Amino acid sequence: MDLGLAGRTAIVCASSRGLGRACAQKLAEAGCTVVINGRDRERLTAVAFAMAETTGSAVIPVTGDVATADGQAALLEACPAPDILVNNNAGPPFRDFRELDREAILAGVTANMVAAIELTQKVIDGMRARRFGRIVNITSGSVKMPLPGLDLSSGARAGLTAFMAGVARSVAADGVTINALLPGIFETDRLTAMIAATAEKRGVPAEQIEAERLATVPARRLGDPDEFGAACAFLCSAHAGYITGQSLLIDGGAFPGAF
Known part of the structure; x- marks a missing residue:
């Protein structure tokens, strides 16, 4: 299927490995110019080279922490007017909630909620003006089915989901969609x-x-990260303009509910 993304520009946060990398790969395969991001410059450069070589698309590596103002500024300097933003960041380490102090809690909320909101604030009006925009937030299946030890991750990402729900409805008429992908256990x-x-x-x-x-x-x-990336690329595609404010579970059926 032609996703209708050739010539589009995309920022994919935390994309030097794992699910972020899979999303960036699929967007590059669809013809997007992709800005990828990570904190390990050497690794990121190698990933950008490999991705560009296998897809034929331009892939721009930007080193930095997306939870910081400097990291966000570097991303937007490389791609000032993205058509696509994939918000992603590593979650807090697996830890009993009793071990979390205030500093750790605030860091987790900043990394997994605040950073995505800040980047969305910076790009959404440009998307509205151009009448096209796709924002995908990578959260977690634990938003719907919390797991002990991932309490901070679940809480921050559930907060992001609720925050973005109203925003999604406010920009839908301008051709901008906001959705979330909720991964289960992926390799x-x-x-x-x-x-x-x-x-x-x-x-x-x-x-x-x-x-x-x-x-x-x-x-x-x-789960195979490649299939996760394909789902992300579809939500970003020209065919997904009527899908917004949704949270798509990709978990092999682990969540036991019907809705």
Whole structure:
């Protein structure tokens, strides 16, 4: 399917690895000029080169932390008028909520809620003026089905979801959509770290923890970041203009509800 994105520009935050990278890859494959982002300059440069080589699209690496003013400014300097913004950031480490002090809580909310709001504020009026815009917030399946140890991540991302719900309705008539993608368990570095932390805490092998997690997924497998990226690219496409204010679970059926 032609997504109608050739010639569009996209900023994909936290995209040097994992789900962010998969989203950037699919947008580049669709013909977008893509600004990718991460804090490891060497890794980011290598990813940009590989992505450009495999897609033929322009891929611009911007090193920085999207939760900071300097990081956001660098992204918008590289792409002042993006057609697409994919908000993404690493979640807080797996931790019992009793261990969270005020500083850690505020840092988690800044990284997983405030940063996405700030970037949206900076780009949305330009999108409205051009009568096209796509904003996708990568949150988490834990927004709908919270998990102990991910309380800060769940709370911050649930807050972002509620905040963006009203914003989405206010700009829909201008051709701008805002949606969220809620990943379940995908084969990423973050999942590996979470499994390792749980295994250490319980004193059992990591393989046992992974097997227990997979047993909760009707699909009986980990998600492939490539399929997540494809869903993101579709929400950004010319075909998705009537989809807004929605949260799409991509979790292999793990969430047990009908709605």
